[in-house]
Amino acid sequence: MLESSSSCVESTYDYLDWLTMLPWGNFSDENFDIQKPEKILDNDHYGLSHVKERILEFIAVRRLKGTSKGKVICLSGPPGVGKTSIGRSIARALGLKFFRFSVGGLSDVDEIKGLRRSYDGALPGKMVKCLRSVGTLNPLVLIDEIDKLGKSSSDDPGSALLELLDPEQNADFRDLYLDVTIDLSKVLFVCTANVLDKIPTPLLDRMEVINISGYITDDKMHIARDHLLKTTCMECGIKPEQVVVRDAALRSLIENYCREPGVRNLQKHIEKIYRKIALKLVREGASAETPEVSVKIFMIDESNLADYVGNPVLYADKIYEQTPVGVVMGLSTKSTGGSTLYIETTSVEEGEGKGGLHITGQLGDVMKESAEIAHAVARRIMLEKEPKNLFFANSKLHLHIPEGATPKDGPSAGCTMITSFLSLAMKKPVRKDLAMTGEVTLTGRILPIGGVKEKTIAARRSQVKMMIFPEGNRRDFDELACNLKEGLDVHFVDEYEQIFELAFGYNMGSPPLNFRRSLTSFMWDLLSGCFQ
Incomplete structure (x- = not known):
């Protein structure tokens, strides 16, 4: 009914477009079977039995009740232990759509709750964009780096997240741009954090914290053998039988180069080994069209590990063989x-x-x-x-x-x-x-x-x-x-x-x-x- 020349036409059309494109009443069919999620979690992640057990408990409760209700789970642990990938695996196990956004350094409330239409260039917040993207009202939303929220003199995004995550409030969540209530009570929120001390206390009180402490050497050995070596080999275009990494070399790599609790740095060092091997193969004339040019087998052990990743960068934590007085x-x-x-x-x-x-x-x-x-x-x-x-x-x-x-x-x-x-x-x-x-x-x-x-x-x-x-x-x-x-x-x-x-x-x-x-x-x- 607006005049085509009116300045409000474009903004009104955008508003109606956002309002009508939301998945009102659409829900994903959830997986209430215990065996399939258990298999998915075991295939994707080694160890972490307490995390897997909690997810299976969550599925069991949903199956007995016959209904689903959103929760707020916080995966806490050092970098590189797989918090984000666990969130993806949970979505696969439950049969839910997956959406991720990071709030690290976020200091603008408008990013979460949207901007009122009275302002030029107004847009809805992250949650409305999420629902439009996934097309359902019960996705798994992963909120990364929640312990690194920013804060300005005028805005407190922690308070906005409180309304978004609190199960007692988010059934009537109101985005400032749309100015209508949206039921987010069926959304499963999974947050990640390195430390809990920096999460605002009212926000932390709404979360169920699951600690992921990290991996010991034996865990890293299994992860490297079962996942990292195979994945890196495929990504570098190298046949698995062309490279043999001895256990002693792998253990030395973990203890002398990659001692942190996560496996991200270990993956980088394994990629470094395979990149050098790929370079040697290409110099010998190998390519994607002619992979059979080189049939050389590369043996990685303790004696030649430094040729691929350099000298050890970590020294022993133990400074004294015999502790002196004091x-x-x-x-x-x-x-x-x-x-x-x-x-x-x-x-x-x-x-x-x-x-x-x-x-x-x-x-x-x-x-x-x-x-x-x-x-x-x-x-x-x-x-x-x-x-x-x-x-x-x-x-x-x-x-x-x-x-x-x-x-x-x-x-x-x-x-x-x-x-x-x-x-x-x-x-x-x-x-x-x-x-x-x-x-x-x-x-x-x-x-x-x-x-x-x-x-x-x-x-x-x-x-x-x-x-x-x-x-x-x-x-x-x-x-x-x-x-x-x-x-x-x-x-x-x-x-x-x-x-x-x-x-x-x-x-x-x-x-x-x-x-x-x-x-x-x-x-x-x-x-x-x-x-x-």
């Missing part, structure tokens, strides 16, 4: 996985009344506070157990955590710092194959920490034989795979005195634990003999 190995986690963390303490000034502490090593505020608490606890322990030892009163200490320029933060090194202080005060080194983690209170209680799997992987990489975890993390450790726990002597503690006995071999103010047990056994045998 040095203790701790464990830490970062967004890229777990790593060992040496705590070093030395005395820089000695003399009556010189007590104090200097801290270095790119430590964050939380870790500096933890160091001060550890120093106070160590002074109290030494005063109680060895009153004549005036080391802390007469020495100014320097605590350092060497790891280059990598910033370190988080309260999980308190017990390691106390052990380092006490080692220096008593001039006694700790066991060389010991690593510990746990935060401590001023009264000596050991508090639970996070990242148990990542820290266990880091400990195994550094040939650690004995590990100390807080008692509150016993259940987390029990849930780890058996091959990850194999060969480790793990102790769970809730008081620092237990750590002291394990680290130095005897209990503060009492005989060693083994001696006490032997004495008890001897007395029992003696009494039994007397009665006989």
Whole structure:
């Protein structure tokens, strides 16, 4: 009814076009069969049993209810562990359409909720574009990098995502451009994040978090054999029988070049090997039309691995073969996985009344506070157990955590710092194959920490034989795979005195634990003999 010359014709036509092209009432037929999704997930991903189990539970609930209701799942883990590809596999397993968009660095609410038609160049938001693209009202929407949301002085995209993701609100989601309600309650939202701390708390509260900690060496070996080598071989136009990669070479590649928890870097190095082989084949006259020109077989082993990927770029996490006095190995986690963390303490000034502490090593505020608490606890322990030892009163200490320029933060090194202080005060080194983690209170209680799997992987990489975890993390450790726990002597503690006995071999103010047990056994045998 508008005049063709009216300025509103084009914008009105665009609005009606968007409004009528949405899939009102259209839904994909979902797959409620358990066997097929299980097979798809097993073929696409090695391991990750807890993730697969959760998806199968989700399908089972939908099948029993006969209806589907959207959920918000957050896959959390370091880069390269397959969070995005897991989202694609879930969509295939459920028989849903797949749509992905990233919100990393997004600071404009209009990208999510659209722009009002009163503005020039107005367009709907991401969700409306998604529904038009997939043609159904029950797709799987993957929201990547949700922990990297931007924020400006005028816009808060986290609040807009809250309305989009909250199951209690998104049944009446209103895009500002269309200005009509859209039912998004049947949409399955899958978010990905490297760290949970940076996700807004109200948003995180609506999500069901599934942690993907990363892969150990054996997992990477399987993934490389079953997937990466075959895929890369096809992409480079090389026949599988032309290249033989020995297990020793693959293990060396993983441990000396690609130690991160994901497999993305491993894939890049495998591609580098096959590209060099492809170049050699082409120089010999091979091509897509004449692949039979070269029948040479390339053997990749430890001796010639450096010819394809260069010299090793990673050194051993273990700096000391025998830890000196004042040095203790701790464990830490970062967004890229777990790593060992040496705590070093030395005395820089000695003399009556010189007590104090200097801290270095790119430590964050939380870790500096933890160091001060550890120093106070160590002074109290030494005063109680060895009153004549005036080391802390007469020495100014320097605590350092060497790891280059990598910033370190988080309260999980308190017990390691106390052990380092006490080692220096008593001039006694700790066991060389010991690593510990746990935060401590001023009264000596050991508090639970996070990242148990990542820290266990880091400990195994550094040939650690004995590990100390807080008692509150016993259940987390029990849930780890058996091959990850194999060969480790793990102790769970809730008081620092237990750590002291394990680290130095005897209990503060009492005989060693083994001696006490032997004495008890001897007395029992003696009494039994007397009665006989």
